[in-house]
Amino acid sequence: MPAQLTFAGAAGGVTGSCYHLAFDGASLVIDCGTFQGGRIADELNQRPWPFDPAAVTALVLTHGHLDHCGRVPLLSDHGFTGPVWGHAATLDIAMLIMEDTAKLAAHSDGPPMYDRDSVARVRERLKRHPGYGKKQAIGPFTVELFDAGHILGSSHVRVSWTEKGSERAILFSGDIGVVGSPIIRDPTSSWSPENAVDWVVTESTHGDRNHPDRAAARETFRDVIQHAMLDGGKVLVPAFAIGRTQEILFELDQMITAGEVGRIPVVVDGPLGLSATQLYRRHKGCYDEDALEQLDRGDHPLDMDTFVGARDGRASSRVSDLRGAAVIIAGSGMCNGGRIRRHLAENLDDPKTDVLLVGYQGARTLGRALEDGVREVWLDGRQVPVRARITRISGFSAHADQEGLASWYGSLPTKQGGTTFVTHGDDEARDVYSRLLRDRFGARTAVPMLDDTVTLG
Numbered sequence: 001m002p003a004q005l006t007f008a009g010a011a012g013g014v015t016g017s018c019y020h021l022a023f024d025g026a027s028l029v030i031d032c033g034t035f036q037g038g039r040i041a042d043e044l045n046q047r048p049w050p051f052d053p054a055a056v057t058a059l060v061l062t063h064g065h066l067d068h069c070g071r072v073p074l075l076s077d078h079g080f081t082g083p084v085w086g087h088a089a090t091l092d093i094a095m096l097i098m099e100d101t102a103k104l105a106a107h108s109d110g111p112p113m114y115d116r117d118s119v120a121r122v123r124e125r126l127k128r129h130p131g132y133g134k135k136q137a138i139g140p141f142t143v144e145l146f147d148a149g150h151i152l153g154s155s156h157v158r159v160s161w162t163e164k165g166s167e168r169a170i171l172f173s174g175d176i177g178v179v180g181s182p183i184i185r186d187p188t189s190s191w192s193p194e195n196a197v198d199w200v201v202t203e204s205t206h207g208d209r210n211h212p213d214r215a216a217a218r219e220t221f222r223d224v225i226q227h228a229m230l231d232g233g234k235v236l237v238p239a240f241a242i243g244r245t246q247e248i249l250f251e252l253d254q255m256i257t258a259g260e261v262g263r264i265p266v267v268v269d270g271p272l273g274l275s276a277t278q279l280y281r282r283h284k285g286c287y288d289e290d291a292l293e294q295l296d297r298g299d300h301p302l303d304m305d306t307f308v309g310a311r312d313g314r315a316s317s318r319v320s321d322l323r324g325a326a327v328i329i330a331g332s333g334m335c336n337g338g339r340i341r342r343h344l345a346e347n348l349d350d351p352k353t354d355v356l357l358v359g360y361q362g363a364r365t366l367g368r369a370l371e372d373g374v375r376e377v378w379l380d381g382r383q384v385p386v387r388a389r390i391t392r393i394s395g396f397s398a399h400a401d402q403e404g405l406a407s408w409y410g411s412l413p414t415k416q417g418g419t420t421f422v423t424h425g426d427d428e429a430r431d432v433y434s435r436l437l438r439d440r441f442g443a444r445t446a447v448p449m450l451d452d453t454v455t456l457g
């Protein structure tokens with residue numbers, strides 16, 4: 001019987017990534033991420049699995065973001081006992097994320113999705129994949145990873161198996177990064193004929209739009225820092241702890257080293273951002289040529305002498321006492337939680353303050369309200385007037401834009417006759433990108449819905 005693929009997440013939205021591939025009595029789950037975004041997401045996270053967790057042979061992670069690994073302990077609690085494979089850096093980041101999720105759940109109302117014991121049981125079953133370009137046999141499958149250029153350790157996952165004497169193969173894109181992003185390498189764009197695939201499952205987060213130029217983003221960023229140095233104000237940067245925080249650190253390090261801005265203190269406030277930065281500092285095997293060259297010159301691209309880490313609550317409180325200009329990077333990226341809220345509460349009423357929005361701000365978040373120019377916000381149980389300057393920078397995305405996605409797709413060695421499944425995007429983005437793939441590449445595309453199962457025949 002041919003292989004069967006079930007879309008158990010990220011089909012009709014950008015979160016909850018999870019695919020189930022079954023063949024010859026064995027099965028792989030590729031990613032097992034959390035659905036994010038309010039009550040509907042909570043319900044989706046708690047719904048029954050469209051496959052039997054106890055029967056799954058192994059799990060493979062594309063990368064360590066919450067929406068790709070956040071439900072792994074839940075799958076384990078529900079009967080999955082197999083190994084969890086991934087790039088070494090991915091497993092390190094995924095552990096941080098799962099532990100953080102269990103910690104947050106312990107401090108919130110309502111029933112936790114899982115606890116620290118569940119996460120500890122997953123830790124015992126982690127298996128390091130031999131790495132990019134290498135093959136790993138798992139049951140009847142062969143699993144190969146290719147650099148996806150999205151965050152540290154991020155991978156495209158190629159799964160192949162033999163059916164009636166011939167090889168069949170499917171590629172899961174995971175999240176696809178942006179060419180030219182700092183620190184890590186670009187998404188894979190050169191493939192050998194041996195990497196040919198019948199089917200592709202591709203993300204489409206930004207399948208309907210193109211990003212502004214990165215150079216322009218850098219320039220705006222530099223202007224804000226220079227301005228802060230002049231008036232002695234704080235620069236508050238709400239940022240996701242993994243990926244974005246390190247990218248911002250890298251840009252600041254470049255600007256300070258080049259003398260474009262003065263030696264401004266740079267604070268990372270929060271244990272998750274600090275731990276992730278340590279992982280980025282450690283996994284040098286994932287660096288691109290520029291970062292390696294910089295290392296060779298004795299200058300670590302993520303280490304500046306004005307760096308201040310605030311891990312515990314007391315250190316975080318001391319950040320408030322800093323006098324003069326400083327950059328404060330803290331989560332959450334959309335200001336709907338985390339330590340950034342206290343810094344906003346303390347500084348938004350000061351016209352010398354700059355708030356730098358470097359990521360997407362979802363609807364009904366504080367970040368979006370600031371972006372939309374509200375004059376007052378409710379923080380720490382009081383009304384805070386917004387006198388700070390709010391600047392939006394949209395050139396720092398970790399996801400390829402439409403042209404980036406298309407050029408990645410165009411590089412793939414796809415075999416005739418297979419289907420490309422467009423997932424991990426809002427419906428509008430999926431439809432636009434799916435049409436583009438048909439028109440430009442003559443691809444046969446499908447836009448699957450949650451829990452759809454298709455036969456790969």
Ligand SMILES: [Zn+2]
Pocket residue numbers: 063065068150175
């Ligand atoms: Zn991601």
